[in-house]
Amino acid sequence: MSDRFFLDTNLFVYTFDDTAPAKAKKAAQLIRRAADTGEGIISYQVVQEFFNVAFRRFAQPMSAAEAEQYLITVLRPLLAIHSSPALYFAALRIAGRHRISWYDSLIVAAALEGQCEQLYSEDFQHGRKIENLRIANPFA
Numbered sequence: 001m002s003d004r005f006f007l008d009t010n011l012f013v014y015t016f017d018d019t020a021p022a023k024a025k026k027a028a029q030l031i032r033r034a035a036d037t038g039e040g041i042i043s044y045q046v047v048q049e050f051f052n053v054a055f056r057r058f059a060q061p062m063s064a065a066e067a068e069q070y071l072i073t074v075l076r077p078l079l080a081i082h083s084s085p086a087l088y089f090a091a092l093r094i095a096g097r098h099r100i101s102w103y104d105s106l107i108v109a110a111a112l113e114g115q116c117e118q119l120y121s122e123d124f125q126h127g128r129k130i131e132n133l134r135i136a137n138p139f140a
Contacts, residue, residue, distance in 0.1 A: 003037075003117065004040070004116040005034070006114060006116040006118070007120050008119065008122075010027075010123065012031065012075070013053050030120055035074070041078055044082055045106050045110065046075075051067055087106070090109040090112065091105040091106045091109040094112075100124075107119065107123075112130075112131055121137065122138070122139055124137075
């Protein structure tokens with residue numbers, strides 16, 4: 001493993017959440033660290049989930065032009081893990097072995113494929129370890 005870390009979708013969503021300023025600040029710091037150091041990564045799933053939320057659930061939905069700019073400047077530089085049959089097989093094994101949902105197992109599989117030592121997410125138990133991956137809730 002390395003110093004690499006994986007950022008879950010919720011971190012990107014919180015940077016647009018005016019109702020949770022502390023979470024927005026912490027999320028922005030982690031995203032900035034990911035971009036500045038090159039150690040933070042995401043998968044295609046994170047991009048897809050983010051835009052689903054940005055277009056449908058934001059108080060003011062993101063426009064296509066805003067989304068394109070965000071993709072270019074924020075998401076694309078971090079995008080390291082693409083969907084593949086190998087990723088799906090790994091996720092299936094993880095889902096069965098650790099009894100986690102399909103989408104969460106895809107996130108874990110992507111983080112492991114990216115050789116990350118840490119996954120930042122609030123969707124898992126803080127401190128949980130899955131294989132060589134530590135889960136950290138950055139808001140805990």
